[in-house]
Amino acid sequence: MAPYLTDTAADAPTTTLEDHARDLLRTLTAGLDHSLGIGSFSAAIYDTAWVAMVEKIDESTGEKQALFPECFQFLLDNQLSDGTWEAYSCDLDGILNSMAALLALKRRSSSLKIPDTNIDARCVRAETAIQRLLKEWDIGSCDRVGFEIIVPALLRLLQDVGVEIEFPARDALMQLCDSKTAKLYPLLYGHGQSTLTHSLEAFAGKLDYDKVRHHASPYGAMFASPSSTAAYLIYSNEWDYEAENYLRKVVDAQKRKGGVPSAFPTHIFELSWITTSLLEAGFTQEQLGKSQLAKVAQIMSDNLKQQNGIVGFAPYCLPDADDTALAISVLGLVGEHIPLDSLCNQYETSSHFLTYRGERNASFSANCNILLCLLRRPDVFEHTSKVVKCTQFLSKLWYEGRMKDKWNISDHYTMMLLAKAFVMLLSRWEKGDLNEQDLPVGMISERVPIVLMDILIRTLDRQASNGSWDSLNEVTAYALITLASLSCVPWFQSIDRDIANRIEQAREFLARNRDNWSHAEYLWIEKVAYSSSNLSKSYCLAAMKATESRNSRSMLGSKVDSLVQTPPKMTKAMAGFFSKIPMFTNTPLWKLEVQVAQALQFVPALSRIRLDIFPRKSVGKDKYLQYIPFTWVSLGNGSVNLSLDAQWEMMILSMLIYQVDEFMEAYVAHEDVNLDAVRQIVHRHCLPQQDKVTKKRPEQETFDDEGPPTKVRNGKPVHTNSTNSHTNGTNGHTNGSSSSLQEVDQVLGHFIKHLRTHPKVIKSAPWLQHWLRQEIEAFLLAHLTHISDCHVLASQPSTSIDEALVYKTARSTYFDWVRTTTANTTGGPFAFPFYICLLDVSSKSKMGNVVVRYIAQDVSKHLATLCRMDNDAGSLVRDRMEKNLNSVNFIEFSLSAECDTKKELLEIAKYERTRLATALLDLEKLVDAKMGSLVRVFVNVTELYGQLYAAKDISASNLNRQG
Numbered sequence: 034m035a036p037y038l039t040d041t042a043a044d045a046p047t048t049t050l051e052d053h054a055r056d057l058l059r060t061l062t063a064g065l066d067h068s069l070g071i072g073s074f075s076a077a078i079y080d081t082a083w084v085a086m087v088e089k090i091d092e093s094t095g096e097k098q099a100l101f102p103e104c105f106q107f108l109l110d111n112q113l114s115d116g117t118w119e120a121y122s123c124d125l126d127g128i129l130n131s132m133a134a135l136l137a138l139k140r141r142s143s144s145l146k147i148p149d150t151n152i153d154a155r156c157v158r159a160e161t162a163i164q165r166l167l168k169e170w171d172i173g174s175c176d177r178v179g180f181e182i183i184v185p186a187l188l189r190l191l192q193d194v195g196v197e198i199e200f201p202a203r204d205a206l207m208q209l210c211d212s213k214t215a216k217l218y219p220l221l222y223g224h225g226q227s228t229l230t231h232s233l234e235a236f237a238g239k240l241d242y243d244k245v246r247h248h249a250s251p252y253g254a255m256f257a258s259p260s261s262t263a264a265y266l267i268y269s270n271e272w273d274y275e276a277e278n279y280l281r282k283v284v285d286a287q288k289r290k291g292g293v294p295s296a297f298p299t300h301i302f303e304l305s306w307i308t309t310s311l312l313e314a315g316f317t318q319e320q321l322g323k324s325q326l327a328k329v330a331q332i333m334s335d336n337l338k339q340q341n342g343i344v345g346f347a348p349y350c351l352p353d354a355d356d357t358a359l360a361i362s363v364l365g366l367v368g369e370h371i372p373l374d375s376l377c378n379q380y381e382t383s384s385h386f387l388t389y390r391g392e393r394n395a396s397f398s399a400n401c402n403i404l405l406c407l408l409r410r411p412d413v414f415e416h417t418s419k420v421v422k423c424t425q426f427l428s429k430l431w432y433e434g435r436m437k438d439k440w441n442i443s444d445h446y447t448m449m450l451l452a453k454a455f456v457m458l459l460s461r462w463e464k465g466d467l468n469e470q471d472l473p474v475g476m477i478s479e480r481v482p483i484v485l486m487d488i489l490i491r492t493l494d495r496q497a498s499n500g501s502w503d504s505l506n507e508v509t510a511y512a513l514i515t516l517a518s519l520s521c522v523p524w525f526q527s528i529d530r531d532i533a534n535r536i537e538q539a540r541e542f543l544a545r546n547r548d549n550w551s552h553a554e555y556l557w558i559e560k561v562a563y564s565s566s567n568l569s570k571s572y573c574l575a576a577m578k579a580t581e582s583r584n585s586r587s588m589l590g591s592k593v594d595s596l597v598q599t600p601p602k603m604t605k606a607m608a609g610f611f612s613k614i615p616m617f618t619n620t621p622l623w624k625l626e627v628q629v630a631q632a633l634q635f636v637p638a639l640s641r642i643r644l645d646i647f648p649r650k651s652v653g654k655d656k657y658l659q660y661i662p663f664t665w666v667s668l669g670n671g672s673v674n675l676s677l678d679a680q681w682e683m684m685i686l687s688m689l690i691y692q693v694d695e696f697m698e699a700y701v702a703h704e705d706v707n708l709d710a711v712r713q714i715v716h717r718h719c720l721p722q723q724d725k726v727t728k729k730r731p732e733q734e735t736f737d738d739e740g741p742p743t744k745v746r747n748g749k750p751v752h753t754n755s756t757n758s759h760t761n762g763t764n765g766h767t768n769g770s771s772s773s774l775q776e777v778d779q780v781l782g783h784f785i786k787h788l789r790t791h792p793k794v795i796k797s798a799p800w801l802q803h804w805l806r807q808e809i810e811a812f813l814l815a816h817l818t819h820i821s822d823c824h825v826l827a828s829q830p831s832t833s834i835d836e837a838l839v840y841k842t843a844r845s846t847y848f849d850w851v852r853t854t855t856a857n858t859t860g861g862p863f864a865f866p867f868y869i870c871l872l873d874v875s876s877k878s879k880m881g882n883v884v885v886r887y888i889a890q891d892v893s894k895h896l897a898t899l900c901r902m903d904n905d906a907g908s909l910v911r912d913r914m915e916k917n918l919n920s921v922n923f924i925e926f927s928l929s930a931e932c933d934t935k936k937e938l939l940e941i942a943k944y945e946r947t948r949l950a951t952a953l954l955d956l957e958k959l960v961d962a963k964m965g966s967l968v969r970v971f972v973n974v975t976e977l978y979g980q981l982y983a984a985k986d987i988s989a990s991n992l993n994r995q996g
Contacts (some may be wrong), residue, residue: 035382050581051320054311054574058321061304061567062328069252072299075553076292078118079560081107082133082251083234083260083292084280086140086269097144099279100959101284105141107291108134109155109431116158117166121555122442122562127877129561132187133260139194158609160196167200176394178439179229182217183560185210190237202593214239221245226351231256232560234264241269247527250349252323253279254503257347259293260560286415293744295376295559302346304329305359307571312366314454314514314575328369333360342375353388354380355399355440357882358406365409373410376403377419384424388439396439400427408457417468421476422460427451428480428873431487434676440558443494445502445511452518455481456589458523463509477636478596482524483677486631489519490624490671493535500538504556506546513539513576521586523594524630526599528623536580543573581739599633603642613661614980616973620667631671632662635684643687646783647692650700660981661687668973675970679871682793683974690860696780696919697816702824704773708817713816714778718785719810721803782842785809788867800881803869808863815857822854827916838913840922847923855920855942859904861897862976868971872964879960888956892968895949896975902942906935920974942979943966 064071085104088097099105112118118134119903120127135156142152181457185207188198214236219235220227222244230248233255234241246256253275255261266276283297310327311321318326336344337360342351344360354376362370380387380403400589402422406414428435431451439446451885461467462477492515495502502512516536519525525532543550553569556563608625611617617625639658649655661684701711788809794802826840841849857860869880879885905912905920910921919927923935953972957965 050574050578051316053153054316054578055322055325057567057570058308058311058325058329058901059530059572063299065300065328065332066179067286067298069286069298069301070225070298070528071567072226072286072294072347073303073565074294074296074299074557074559075564075566077295077561077563078108078130079133080258080260080263080295081293082130082137083263083267084284085137087263087277087280088144089277091274096813097140099551101280101291103291103718104135104293105291108137110290112155112159116155116160116162116515118228122558123175123177123230123616123843125172125180126555126561127812128163128170129187131159131163131166132184132191135163135196135893136190137632139191143194146318160198164979166197167198167203170202172198172202172206174437176437177558177560178393179232179235179504179560180424181206181208182214186235186237193238197827199570207656207894209214221248223342228256228351228392230351231261233258233261237264239270240268242631243270246271246273249273249276251897253277253347254297257296257298257350259294259297267912270471295563296346298347298402300347301332301344301360303354303565303567303716304332305356305363305570306646308363309366310575311578314517314578314635315581316574316578326367330364330369333363334369334371336360337364338369342372343379351389351470353398353399353752354386355388355396355402358399358402358621359925362402362406362826365406370410370412373407376406381419381422385422394439395426397427397430397447398438398450400439401447401454403452405450405457408454408461413461414468415465417471420467421471421473424475424476424898426453427454428484430477430671431484432677432681434481434672434678438558442558442562443493443503443508443511443556444560445508445515446556448492449511449518451513452485452488455485456518456521459589459593463590475638479638482596483631483634485519485522486524486627486634487671488515489525489632491673492519492671493531494670496539496626496810497536500540502539503504505548505556506543507553507556507572509539509570509828510572511540511578512541514572514579517576517579517586521589523591524597526626527605528626531621531623532562540577540580542578547741563753579855597634599630600943602627606665607659610984611667614977614984616977616980617667617789625667628667628671629663632666633659635662635666636680636683637776639684639688643688643692646689647696647780647786648700649692655691657691658688661691664974664977664981668970674966679868682791682871683864683868686860686864689787690864693784693816693860694811694858697820698823698915701777701817704777704779706773708821708889710774711781711817712776712814714781715785715810717780719806719813721806725829729893786811787864791867792871793870797874798878798881800886801866801870801874803864804886805863808857808866811857812863814862815854818854819858823916826918826922838916838922839927840918841924843923847920847925850923851901851920852894855901855918856894856897859897859902859975862893863888864975865896865971866891874964878927878964880964882959885956885959888952888959889968892949892956892972894951897973898981899942899945899949899974902938902945903976904982906938906942907979907982907984909935 050242058200061071081104084101085099085108087100089100091098096632097986103580108118110132116131117127118130120130138156140153142149142156145152187201188207191198216238217229217242221229221233221240224247226248229235230245233242233245245255245265249262249265250257253262253273255265255276259280261280266280283293284291284835286297301327308321308326312318333344336348337357339348340352343354343357345352346356357376359372361376364371370758379390385395385401386400388396400423404420404427405421407413407423410416413420413490436444436447436451439443441447458481459477462472462984492502492512494511496503501509503509510813513536516532516539520532521528550570551566552575553564555564557563557565557568604626606628608622609631611625612622636658639662642659643649643655662680665675665680665689669680671676672680701708755970789802789806795804822840822843825842826838827836828842874880879887902920907915909921920938922973926932926934926937949972953969956968960968
């Protein structure tokens with residue numbers, strides 16, 4: 034019994050989830066007796082407008098008459114006060130709806146014998162509104178299928194009725210359309226099926242519609258599209274009575290007072306999605322009705338046989354992989370297993386599955402559904418390579434932040450599908466149902482857990498205080514099904530109570546809104562977005578059923594549990610540690626625990642590459658490997674703000690920055706290496722690519738980060754304008770060891786090449802590559818200057834090991850030193866342009882503007898300075914022991930005997946923090962919101978390192994300096 038679906042009246046019959054599910058399926062199967070079938074898509078202004086334009090000669094009067102006046106009235110009834118028609122989910126919906134409706138009004142107005150002033154006024158308002166919509170439309174962000182040919186067609190047709198619409202991107206859009214449509218006509222005139230048949234209206238004025246008559250289905254429709262069928266009727270020379278009959282049945286079947294859906298019928302799509310969701314949520318075949326399921330199975334089986342093992346969303350429609358996978362899944366769930374040969378032969382590629390042949394962009398949800406189809410099969414072992422292909426493709430898209438789907442606007446839909454698929458994948462792997470030899474290293478053990486943890490963070494994070502997600506029933510159902518799937522994963526047992534509470538709140542929300550489960554929102558994507566009452570209700574039922582009794586759920590076992598090897602105590606301890614860091618004081622503990630667990634999954638991969646560039650000589654344990662991933666996972670907020678791929682690259686870079694510090698301090702500073710020779714190595718590797726030519730000169734100038742130029746003779750520096758008595762970092766050696774120098778050359782060269790030839794860097798704008806190259810050189814030269822300074826400091830006498838040395842021979846004030854040399858050694862100033870490269874910034878980005886870049890560098894420099902101060906405050910003890918130059922060694926901190934050096938240092942850091950905040954706000958005003966938020970992620974991560982140092986020194990000890 035479902036407690037949230039019990040009628041409150043004492044004398045009312047009890048209604049259970051099972052009753053509702055059985056009634057839904059009974060209604061759907063009964064509707065199959067309709068001559069066309071069933072469909073519950075919402076009315077679309079766009080398609081209604083096209084049907085409203087269909088005219089036929091009245092045999093009694095000989096005049097053309099609107100064939101469907103109720104559709105025209107629907108347009109009038111639904112025009113908004115600003116002149117537009119509804120934008121269901123995005124600007125393009127409003128543009129398509131308004132343009133098609135205006136076209137219908139203009140044609141109606143011109144066909145009236147007596148001018149209708151009301152229609153004329155409506156047209157004026159609509160035209161003005163459309164001009165505004167198109168002027169504001171961001172074409173670059175639009176990825177709806179077919180928009181580049183549909184919008185231009187409407188522009189041409191409106192121009193024919195006297196409506197001229199100009200907007201900045203019009204010419205570019207029309208050229209794009211012309212270049213594409215010229216290649217498409219042969220496909221339409223041919224006998225092969227094509228998705229283009231679904232949008233014949235896009236070719237109005239250019240297509241010979243009499244030559245596409247053969248594409249009509251036996252029931253008269255063009256790819257089950259009312260708008261396409263209407264255009265075919267309007268522009269054909271010969272009247273097609275079957276097409277007319279199809280449109281009449283669509284208008285009559287919908288009972289929406291003239292509103293027409295974007296597709297009809299849609300019963301293969303709706304029945305397969307609904308039946309699969311209900312069965313996998315826990316409804317039994319008996320509860321749903323075996324006779325009804327048999328009818329559903331018969332429909333799927335008949336259509337698969339009719340089209341040789343593949344199907345579309347409706348009979349006689351072009352088959353696709355998505356509907357085929359669900360149809361096969363339905364049959365498998367009721368015990369009939371269909372071969373996958375046709376599905377794979379038609380849609381499998383080397384890296385993923387297509388939805389339709391020849392599609393431009395692959396569908397995320399379609400590949401999820403195909404993966405689920407594969408994993409549901411008893412013979413999944415034989416298809417392990419295909420399982421791997423889908424898993425790698427989906428995890429790759431997730432890591433890259435490209436999980437946006439083609440067919441549903443809610444990312445909770447894609448998260449639901451991916452969570453179900455990856456949990457099922459783990460289940461089949463644990464049972465030994467997959468061929469282990471086909472599984473790539475790290476796919477099951479690292480990538481899948483990281484993605485599932487990401488989904489959990491995203492899902493829990495977005496729940497509203499009323500228990501819903503986006504205050505929508507269907508979206509809330511998606512999220513609930515996601516949580517039901519993730520509840521079976523043993524890694525989340527420590528926050529089981531948190532998950533249970535969230536599930537209960539969501540169930541209560543759905544229960545309160547039970548009467549609105551069929552009042553769906555516009556979540557699904559066709560030419561314009563649509564809703565489906567049947568799908569909405571079925572997902573709500575499935576969500577309630579899947580979470581009905583969490584105590585009876587089947588948990589995945591010890592094999593899956595072992596994938597996350599960090600002991601729960603360690604996870605809790607680390608989460609507790611981070612909860613005390615200022616940046617996380619308001620972060621819920623459940624989130625920190627998941628983020629710690631997710632972050633630690635990156636550690637094995639990071640460990641595998643830790644020796645790829647730097648040899649770790651004379652240094653202690655690299656404790657930072659355990660902490661680096663968390664800094665990016667936590668502030669990247671899973672992958673909400675920053676893609677996992679970018680996080681991973683920045684984890685590597687963070688590790689390399691630590692390793693450069695180790696290499697410089699523990700090796701370069703203590704080997705028989707001439708520092709000026711190292712400077713020349715750095716300079717050579719950092720030359721622009723076309724300038725990388727070694728020039729031999731008896732005397733050449735090098736430049737420190739501060740102070741005057743240094744002459745170099747015989748490998749020894751000679752100051753031209755300095756009163757300092759030290760030798761600027763030669764460490765007393767007049768001739769460096771050639772073997773040591775060779776190793777330095779090899780290591781630093783490898784490091785610089787890794788950065789400069791990174792794929793994202795190579796693809797970035799020239800100005801960004803130039804900026805990065807300059808900062809890399811400044812970073813490494815600053816390290817060499819810092820080594821020189823540390824040598825001088827270490828040579829000064831000290832009265833006590835506990836007494837901080839005073840850097841009496843400093844070449845600059847503390848202000849200059851901390852803003853230049855030591856700020857650069859943090860790595861922040863070069864990490865920042867590298868980070869920008871990872872964000873795929875275009876050459877036309879505002880970041881390339883000289884003013885924006887100047888402010889960006891100001892942000893970076895304040896940030897690096899602040900980080901150095903926080904670092905120095907946290908490493909006072911280690912620096913004193915290793916005689917490493919620290920901020921407090923400068924004479925400014927010893928001018929007063931009462932000076933509390935650490936307190937004063939933190940006060941200065943506080944000042945830098947205010948300057949940073951001001952510069953960051955100035956930068957955010959000049960860039961778009963997304964770039965602003967991504968820059969803030971970088972700033973926050975860098976600040977976090979300072980806060981970590983204040984709490985715990987995570988650097989590796991320099992063994993050469995200890996003792």
